[in-house]
Amino acid sequence: MKFDAVLFDCDGVLVDSEGLTNAVLRDALQERGWTLSAEECMALFVGKTVREERAAIEAHTGKPFSQEWLEEFYQRRNRALEASLEIVPGAREAVAAAQAHAALGIACASGADRFKVEMQLAKVGLMPYFEGHVFSGHEMPRSKPAPDVYLAAARHLNAQPQRCLVIEDSVAGITAGVAAGATVWAYCPAMGHQSADLLRQAGAQAVFANMGDLPGLLAA
Known part of the structure; x- marks a missing residue:
């Protein structure tokens, strides 16, 4: 066709990019109290936006999902991508x-x-x-x-x-x-x-x- x-x-x-992005995300979530394996993080977040998973992040970390936290994640993610993509x-x-x-x-x-x-x-x-x-x-x-x-x-x-x-x-x-x-x-x-x-x-x-x-x- x-x-x-x-x-x-x-x-x-x-x-x-997905391995780089998910490594940064996994670290950011672990710092807030939600520990995931690389495989679990991939399964949960690949193909989705982090903000779409706001409820799950709040439920597992016990902390509010803030724009400040999201912006910090984006900055860390962008540095990793710019360095190694x-x-x-x-x-x-x-x-x-x-x-x-x-x-x-x-x-x-x-x-x-x-x-x-x-x-x-x-x-x-x-x-x-x-x-x-x-x-x-x-x-x-x-x-x-x-x-x-x-x-x-x-x-x-x-x-x-x-x-x-x-x-x-x-x-x-x-x-x-x-x-x-x-x-x-x-x-x-x-x-x-x-x-x-x-x-x-x-x-x-x-x-x-x-x-x-x-x-x-x-x-x-």
């Missing part, structure tokens, strides 16, 4: 192939805040592909797993959601893409945080383990 637009998630799809192997080739494939273009539609998304894309050299086509769930009425951010990206590109391909790596993101009416393919690396079966159950129509495989999948 020829897609009119290809919409990429950011974290875990284009940049290898790397591109997902094959992502540059995947993005270039998607841009060549899609008649109406490509966009990055993330559940994360805009500063983080744009900083990450710039750091790994992908921003030239997405300049002016970055969408943040923080700026939508609802973030993933609601479809708002994908619907906004499709609308911006003048694409019908049913003619869009979404590239995701989390259940929340796949749920969002499916709810938007798009075709969703899941990137699921061998050391991924969610199983291929789980991603298929969420609605992914294809699952692939290497981002470098996307050009061939688009050409098939």
Whole structure:
């Protein structure tokens, strides 16, 4: 199928950020009294915003969820990403192939805040592909797993959601893409945080383990 637009998630799809972000979050939560393993933190928070989990954080820490605490977490997270962030192997080739494939273009539609998304894309050299086509769930009425951010990206590109391909790596993101009416393919690396079966159950129509495989999948 020829897609009119290809919409990429950011974290875990284009940049290898989720381990870095979750390490910072786990430390921040532990300092407030909630001890989680790396696996537990990933399972709870990947594909979601920290502020969405406010009730759970307050319940487990016994402390109020404050804007000050959230801003401090963002600052610590951004320092870690600026120091150590790397591109997902094959992502540059995947993005270039998607841009060549899609008649109406490509966009990055993330559940994360805009500063983080744009900083990450710039750091790994992908921003030239997405300049002016970055969408943040923080700026939508609802973030993933609601479809708002994908619907906004499709609308911006003048694409019908049913003619869009979404590239995701989390259940929340796949749920969002499916709810938007798009075709969703899941990137699921061998050391991924969610199983291929789980991603298929969420609605992914294809699952692939290497981002470098996307050009061939688009050409098939």
